[in-house]
Amino acid sequence: MTEQPMPLWEVFIRARSGLAHRHVGSVHAADAEMALQAARDTYTRRGEGLSIWVVPSAAITASDPADKDALFEPTASKPYRHPTFYEIPPEVGHM
Amino acid sequence: MTTIAVAETPLVLSLLRLADTALVHSHRLSEWCGHAPMIEEDLALANLALDLLGQARALYAYAAEVEGAGRTEDDLAYLRDAPQYRNVLMAELPRGDFAFTILRAFLLSAHAHPFWQAASRSTDAQLAAIAAKAEKEAAYHVRHSGEWTIRLGDGTEESRRRMLAALDALWPYTGELFEADEADRAMIAAGVLPDPAAIRPAWEATVARVFDEALLPRPADGWMHSGGRTGRHTEHLGHMLAVMQHLQRAYPGCSW
Numbered sequence: 001m002t003e004q005p006m007p008l009w010e011v012f013i014r015a016r017s018g019l020a021h022r023h024v025g026s027v028h029a030a031d032a033e034m035a036l037q038a039a040r041d042t043y044t045r046r047g048e049g050l051s052i053w054v055v056p057s058a059a060i061t062a063s064d065p066a067d068k069d070a071l072f073e074p075t076a077s078k079p080y081r082h083p084t085f086y087e088i089p090p091e092v093g094h095m
Numbered sequence: 096m097t098t099i100a101v102a103e104t105p106l107v108l109s110l111l112r113l114a115d116t117a118l119v120h121s122h123r124l125s126e127w128c129g130h131a132p133m134i135e136e137d138l139a140l141a142n143l144a145l146d147l148l149g150q151a152r153a154l155y156a157y158a159a160e161v162e163g164a165g166r167t168e169d170d171l172a173y174l175r176d177a178p179q180y181r182n183v184l185m186a187e188l189p190r191g192d193f194a195f196t197i198l199r200a201f202l203l204s205a206h207a208h209p210f211w212q213a214a215s216r217s218t219d220a221q222l223a224a225i226a227a228k229a230e231k232e233a234a235y236h237v238r239h240s241g242e243w244t245i246r247l248g249d250g251t252e253e254s255r256r257r258m259l260a261a262l263d264a265l266w267p268y269t270g271e272l273f274e275a276d277e278a279d280r281a282m283i284a285a286g287v288l289p290d291p292a293a294i295r296p297a298w299e300a301t302v303a304r305v306f307d308e309a310l311l312p313r314p315a316d317g318w319m320h321s322g323g324r325t326g327r328h329t330e331h332l333g334h335m336l337a338v339m340q341h342l343q344r345a346y347p348g349c350s351w
Binding site: 006027028029030031033034037038041042045 | 133134135136138139142238239242243246
């Protein structure tokens with residue numbers, strides 16, 4: 001008997017009220033069609049979704065957690081990138 | 096042991112046949128809960144079982160209402176013994192291996208889908224409403240069990256061997272899906288139920304499409320098992336009901 005481990009797929013669901021697909025978890029499945037069905041059966045049991053994407057987990061390139069200082073530290077000293085520094089003229093009112 | 100005797104008018108009998116097949120198949124699928132080859136399939140089989148359980152409940156509730164003897168859906172499910180069950184025999188066979196479970200679900204849902212589709216145009220408004228909901232569920236059951244049938248049939252040597260064994264075992268039970276007795280003919284004439292002969296081409300087409308891709312041979316129609324719809328069951332149903340009805344039998348009328 002030949003038994004190969006089932007590939008892993010990442011699941012993205014677009015909720016009823018949502019605009020974009022959001023990552024919700026992962027499933028094991030032999031191929032894309034079965035991954036869609038597994039995602040449907042695992043993650044839309046309570047009427048969560050209107051659309052499903054599945055992507056082979058192997059297709060995702062992830063950043064290395066060890067690189068987090070180099071990648072993300074430099075932004076800590078650039079608070080001026082937040083829009084809170086803009087002064088809004090009073091006549092604009094609430095934006 | 097309390098058993099009830101339901102007054103089986105043609106409509107009540109027809110509803111019981113549909114409800115019993117759904118409930119018994121649902122129970123067989125639910126036997127996989129916690130035992131499926133992987134968590135994703137565990138949930139998938141439980142989902143199929145719950146769809147069928149929902150259909151059975153709606154059909155029992157309607158049958159009880161039509162009978163008008165003050166019974167509930169629970170009375171019909173829990174207080175009838177095997178000879179009073181009216182399900183097709185295929186539904187009650189022990190769950191078998193995964194190939195058997197999948198092929199049974201495929202053969203039954205490939206019939207259920209066109210059946211409910213046609214029944215959604217029933218002259219009986221209540222049955223038409225139940226059918227309209229069941230039709231969507233059955234469409235997914237065909238898709239799920241059909242895709243698995245293809246992958247197991249055209250899969251590994253092991254999966255193919257199991258699928259062929261399941262096909263040998265199950266095919267002689269397919270004839271019962273297309274039977275029509277006097278009660279059926281009365282319901283067909285009244286436009287309540289679709290004619291099995293009209294369902295057959297859609298069933299054949301679905302079976303042919305999936306078997307073709309699964310590299311499974313369509314067996315010849317030889318001698319067919321029969322009897323479930325009139326209460327003559329295999330020895331397996333009684334054992335299944337003993338488990339399914341145990342709580343209600345041990346503690347009559349209990350609820351929680």
